Amino acid sequence: MxxxxxxxxxxxxxxxxxxxxxxxxxxxxxxxxxxxxxxxxxxxxxxxxxxxxxxxxxxxxxxxxxxxxxxxxxxxxxxxxxxxxxxxxxxxxxxxxxxxxxxxxxxxxxxxxxxxxxxxxxxxxxxxxxxxxxxxxxxxxxxxIVVESTQKSLAETIDVTTITVDSSYDGPKFEDGKITKEFIEEMMEYFKNQKKIHRKYAIQVILAVRKIMLETPSLVDIKIPQDSKLTVCGDVHGQFYDFINIFNINGVPSETNMYLFNGDFVDRGSFSLEVILTLFAYKCLYPNSLYLTRGNHETDDMNKVYGFEGEVKAKYNDAMFELFSATFSTLPLAHLINQKILVVHGGLFSRDDVTLDDIRNIERFNKKQLDQGSLMCELLWSDPQSLPGRGPSKRGVGIQFGPDVTETFLKRNNLDLLIRSHEVKENGYVIDHNGKCITVFSAPNYCDTIGNKGAIINITPDLKLSYKTFEAVPHPNIRPMAYASQFGGLFTQ
The missing domain is CATH 1.25.40.10 (Tetratricopeptide repeat domain)
Incomplete structure (x- = not known):
């Protein structure tokens, strides 16, 4: 209501x-x-x-x-x-x-x-x-103090070779300058013990992902090979211990165990850095098997309020957050699975004539594309509603779209299904709009308060869908939004 x-x-x-x-x-x-x-x-x-x-x-x-x-x-x-x-x-x-x-x-x-x-x-x-x-x-x-656009950013000028790793560092290290499966596994264990990898390796991971994403279109086509499956995960919101539990339940990423994480990797949960570095490292290792969609929380304004900026600065420094910010702006906005299933973080649009090519052509590196009413803003922020037509957003950003809007969009673009995330659901997922719009959310007991299950969707090459739900697992005694300055408690009092 x-x-x-x-x-x-x-x-x-x-x-x-x-x-x-x-x-x-x-x-x-x-x-x-x-x-x-x-x-x-x-x-x-x-x-x-x-x-x-x-x-x-x-x-x-x-x-x-x-x-x-x-x-x-x-x-x-x-x-x-x-x-x-x-x-x-x-x-x-x-x-x-x-x-x-x-x-x-x-x-x-x-x-x-x-x-x-x-x-x-x-x-x-x-x-x-x-x-x-x-x-x-x-x-x-x-x-x-905004610099002229002709001046290069830190992400373009930083020289990693000048950063030395102290001999006392006992964490995971690159092998011959490369990210390996062993490095990631050791890094996850290191993170589980509440340790942080050396900033040199963190920077190298971020820059490697940014390079990949700069060459990636706004709408990414995914083809599921016959010997593989693709798992779509919704928001994980910095809940690192629940995030790695997904791998315990569903297997670690590999060339045949493909994953698509559908935005909102960071904020709210106080282990966002661990989540995003793990995802970025896997993206580097399996660039054609692990996919990342930008969510509405992969933006500077949200990171200021919901904790990620504070967390990165507390665990590393201001420059590290600048690198993350520059990389978030390169993340793609949508994925198209086997030409039939569109996956976006938020939802659909305030007009009916939007095509897949319109999404492909979004200039996502331009911050003005995030303005209210833009296609990019609506992709990141919109939500489904049960009533036909469109309504004002309950969030105050984006729109709400009804089953007829979904039906029209899918028919126009010869699609079967829309998968999106962006909303907590009691059982981790909900099927709406006559089976044409599925919401999946993968952060169980969201913010340690909601009590919801998390869910993931397994998709086979013939586009059969199955769902796995799971409960939250224990984590260290650090409250959600612990790094969100004084505003960490604003939404809890």
């Missing part, structure tokens, strides 16, 4: 109806505490329908929407809360949190200032304000 169905907020109601509304709100609060956020949203909505003039109902539902990553709806509910009661501090706080999640830092800053002005004794709000101010200042500074 979207937050635009709020009714008339000024309609008076009886004491009996007010009591029923409060009962619905209390039930919603209990569901929220039990982390049953979708059910809580339904109950908050019930309270709002009964009594649409209570700011707290909207603010509470806004927080539940934040929990389900429906940030667009969360902003709308916070708007309603402060419209009903301009003095209601929590409404501004929720709107600030949702706008931070959307990387709308100036909008968030405006609301944090209001919160601090209305509640000067709130130390938490002051901390959030200070952090938000730092981000806004840094973005303005970065804009001011």
């Amino acid at each position: 979207s937050s635009d169905s709020n009714g008339d907020q000024n309609v008076p109601c009886s004491e009996e109806v007010k009591t029923k509304a409060d009962e619905a709100k209390d039930a919603a609060n209990k569901l929220f505490q039990a982390r049953k956020y979708e059910a809580a949203i339904e109950k908050y909505s019930e309270a709002i329908v009964l009594n649409p003039s209570v700011a707290a109902y909207y603010a509470n539902r806004s927080f539940a929407y934040i929990k389900t990553e429906a940030y667009g709806y969360a902003v709308a509910d916070a708007d309603s809360a402060v419209k009903i009661d301009p003095s209601y501090v929590k409404g501004y706080y929720r709107r600030a949190a949702a706008n931070m999640a959307l990387c709308k830092f100036k909008d968030a800053l405006r609301d944090f200032r209001i919160v601090v002005k209305k509640a000067p004794g709130d130390k938490d709000a002051r901390t959030r304000l200070s952090e938000c101010e730092k981000i806004v200042r840094r973005i303005e500074f970065e804009k001011a």
Whole structure:
């Protein structure tokens, strides 16, 4: 249920109806505490329908929407809360949190200032304000010092040969300057023990992948050989121990055990560096058997908020994050399996005439391609909906597309199926749109709170699909978003 169905907020109601509304709100609060956020949203909505003039109902539902990553709806509910009661501090706080999640830092800053002005004794709000101010200042500074496009980036100028490896380093090393299967296996064990590989090897892995990706089209064609299978994995979000459990369940990557990881490798989980270096190393070892799609979290703005930037800088340095940023912008946007199954991170488009050639021709290295309304933005951000047609995004970015939109797109492009990720699902996957749109999500117990299963899809050369689901496995006692500065707790309080 979207937050635009709020009714008339000024309609008076009886004491009996007010009591029923409060009962619905209390039930919603209990569901929220039990982390049953979708059910809580339904109950908050019930309270709002009964009594649409209570700011707290909207603010509470806004927080539940934040929990389900429906940030667009969360902003709308916070708007309603402060419209009903301009003095209601929590409404501004929720709107600030949702706008931070959307990387709308100036909008968030405006609301944090209001919160601090209305509640000067709130130390938490002051901390959030200070952090938000730092981000806004840094973005303005970065804009001011943008170098001319003719000047080469660090990724193009760094000289790895000048970096020496100390004799005390006991981790995995390249053999004759090459990434081997043994190197990757040793690296994964090293990561499991919470150690980091030498920065020289990390840089070499990143640069090697970037070189491959610069020569890769925006839409990659995949042909599954007769003696092989392809496994499509959804978001893994820095949950390294769950990520390597996929290999325990389904086998490690090889020339015949092919993988396609469908975006959102990093952020939220606090072992994102380990995930992405493992994926990049396997991509170097098996360039024609392991594939990587860019997700909406392989972007600078998201990495600032959700932890990856902080993690890389904590474990290595600023320059290392710059290299990752330069490499993320080279990742392809879609994969076409045996000419019949399209795999994208988010979803479809705001218009019906988009062809596969349009996707192939996206100039993905241009950051303006990420702007709202662009094909690239919609590929990374859109979500399916059950109703026909299109609707505004619950996230505040991209669109929502119905079964008729999927059907039209598939017919136009002579395709059988759309596979996408981008959304947590209770059982790890969901089949929508009359079997034509499948969502797969591979981070079980997402953020250590949701309790969902993870899933993967095995695809045979004759395009038969089978699903494997799995539970979360234990990991070291480091909370999700541990490197997300002060905003790590913004979406949990």
